[in-house]
Amino acid sequence: MAGRAKPSPLLQVDGGVPAPAPIYRSAALLGALALFAAALVWVGLVVLFGGDPRMFPVSAPEPWLFLALAPSIAAILLALRGVAAWSLALAILSCWLVPTGLATVLVVLVALWTVRRIRSQWAAHDLDTVVATAAAHGLPVLVVQHVAGKAGARRTTDTTQVQVRDVDTGELTTARVWGPMRTGTTLVRQGMNVIAQAPPGADAELRRWVERQNRRSDA
Numbered sequence: 001m002a003g004r005a006k007p008s009p010l011l012q013v014d015g016g017v018p019a020p021a022p023i024y025r026s027a028a029l030l031g032a033l034a035l036f037a038a039a040l041v042w043v044g045l046v047v048l049f050g051g052d053p054r055m056f057p058v059s060a061p062e063p064w065l066f067l068a069l070a071p072s073i074a075a076i077l078l079a080l081r082g083v084a085a086w087s088l089a090l091a092i093l094s095c096w097l098v099p100t101g102l103a104t105v106l107v108v109l110v111a112l113w114t115v116r117r118i119r120s121q122w123a124a125h126d127l128d129t130v131v132a133t134a135a136a137h138g139l140p141v142l143v144v145q146h147v148a149g150k151a152g153a154r155r156t157t158d159t160t161q162v163q164v165r166d167v168d169t170g171e172l173t174t175a176r177v178w179g180p181m182r183t184g185t186t187l188v189r190q191g192m193n194v195i196a197q198a199p200p201g202a203d204a205e206l207r208r209w210v211e212r213q214n215r216r217s218d219a
Contacts, residue, residue, distance in 0.1 A: 017125045017128035020117075020118045029114050033107060068101075071104075072103075076107050076108060079091075079111035079112050123201060124205040129196055133195065142164040143165050160181040161176050185200055186198040
């Protein structure tokens with residue numbers, strides 16, 4: 001299987017699992033951001049009227065006070081990208097300015113949960129698309145068993161040599177696919193082109209989605 005020059009989106013078939021809504025439509029995340037904005041406004045009003053917003057362990061003079069917001073902004077942006085370790089560390093650091101810091105911790109936790117949930121939904125959607133595409137066109141479903149080369153070289157390569165197993169026949173073959181690849185990736189092939197693929201772990205996410213749908217229908 002040679003590397004594809006271009007994807008073939010017209011051959012893909014949508015399955016029954018819908019794509020998740022964009023992150024900016026998450027009600028929980030919007031609510032947490034509104035709370036952070038309210039904390040920010042409250043700190044601004046306290047400073048405007050000559051007050052001293054609570055800071056821990058030491059207070060900063062007014063010209064430097066709002067520098068304490070830098071960790072908050074960085075933590076929120078990283079959390080929206082799903083970077084858990086750094087966003088949580090910066091969120092804890094942002095508690096130097098207590099009101100906005102506590103709001104930042106809440107936003108980061110909600111954002112990380114939202115990003116994880118959306119990625120899980122995308123995994124289920126992608127695998128369902130792979131299965132539906134294969135069924136509609138009578139094409140094989142292949143799972144990557146082994147990826148050749150060192151990890152650093154695989155991230156920068158144009159094509160990757162992989163060992164794939166046909167889900168239906170169990171046949172094991174060696175192929176070369178376009179771009180970096182990870183073990184567990186599910187593929188659908190037509191001729192020499194990969195026309196649909198799902199990330200590793202998508203099988204488990206699809207099972208969870210189906211179980212949730214079954215529980216809702218039984219309720």
